[in-house]
Amino acid sequence: MYSDNVVFIDGNNPYRFSINKKTFYVLIKNVHESGDGRENQDECRIQIANTRNFNDALNSKTEVIVLGYFADEKVFTAWNPYLMRDRFNQKQTISLYSRFSVQLQAAISKIATYRDTNGQSVISFLPDYLGLYLENLKNIHLLDNSELVALVNESDLLNANNSDGFADFPEGHLTITHTRYKRDPRFKSIVYEAYNNKCAMCSIGLELIEAAHIVPHSHEKGTDEIGNGISLCALHHTAYDRSLIYFDTDFNILINTTKMEYLEKVGLDSGFRKFQALAFDKIQLPANHTLRPNVENINLANQARGIN
Ligand SMILES: [Zn+2]
Incomplete structure (x- = not known):
């Protein structure tokens, strides 16, 4: 799997990871319902306090990522780290929102995303794809759902081709089919x-x-x-x-x-x-x-x- 390339270095939430010689701080928080007052039953969130540890990470030259972990589905959720940084300059504690339904979708299709009310993409994915996420951090939040699914499939295919033998594909090849809507040729x-x-x-x-x-x-x-x-x-x-x-x-x-x-x-x-x-x-x-x-x-x- 892609995440074999991810190496844990040290730290205690935020943890320090490296992938392909690039280092990241990763803060992991459990995802919860977003409170009794919430209007949308599908809404969930993590809350992050700007602790000393976290603040040190933010002030370091190392990239800082925040991940929500949803234990029911064993899925990570990631928010655009570049935008999060700005919010911490203004507040001590921030909430980052997600959707239960999107996490559930990610458990099925490996990765899923939606745009929040600020037009930002929030991405949920299986832990296997942490490496893929980190490696594509600069632009992964620009991708829409079908582009993300394509990225994951491409990386799976690459991994399958690089692995020893073709244990999963006894005939040495696999056929990719996708649904196409009918188009009007005119x-x-x-x-x-x-x-x-x-x-x-x-x-x-x-x-x-x-x-x-x-x-x-x-x-x-x-x-x-x-x-x-x-x-x-x-x-x-x-x-x-x-x-x-x-x-x-x-x-x-x-x-x-x-x-x-x-x-x-x-x-x-x-x-x-x-x-x-x-x-x-x-x-x-x-x-x-x-x-x-x-x-x-x-x-x-x-x-x-x-x-x-
Ligand atoms: Zn033009």
Whole structure:
């Protein structure tokens, strides 16, 4: 397993671990129901006090991770450590929230995530994947649920290939199947035509355009109707799917500031000015009203992408 590479060094909560020569402090707390007053029965949390031990860790040059442990399902939950650090500058004790249902899902599918009300991704995973989590710390909280599952599957496959023999795969190979929703083959050409073969955010054509779904295709309401389509260049399509950029129901093009602040914190914000200068203020809409994005889809899409 991946976590074979994780080596315990010393410490008493926070513990010091190393993986591939990189050292981390890891504070582990049991996950509990979040109190009698809670409105959501699915909500659980850990509370962390800024003890001397913990404070020393925070002030060291070593990365500090906080994990919740849910004993019923034997699952870890991780919160974005870069954002947590800021909160400790303001308060002595903080609560970090999770969902029982997400932990249960992780016990079944090895890893699961959801976005909290601040748009932050909270990730639950089996202890086997602690190494995977630590190794990908810089960007793992940017991944959505299907990307995380893919990451875990990839690492499992790698481990299987690296292990001695193929005890688990007697025939020496395994078949991966995944469910695909039915697609309308005309979706692309209808979207391209409606938007004159140009990106609706920057008007670049150059064979760089793609037919993007407003409500993601993986979502149950992510249809192939023109009201759920928009033509975007490859850059804006990816940026839109990663919630970096979005548009509101007045078709204003907006940067997701929460996401940008996060990228700045983890040092992944290079080129921001260039990126910002590339987009117009408003979506370039099809002249024909019936081909324009559906308002309900815009709202649903922004919700699905963690934008409130
Ligand atoms: Zn574009």
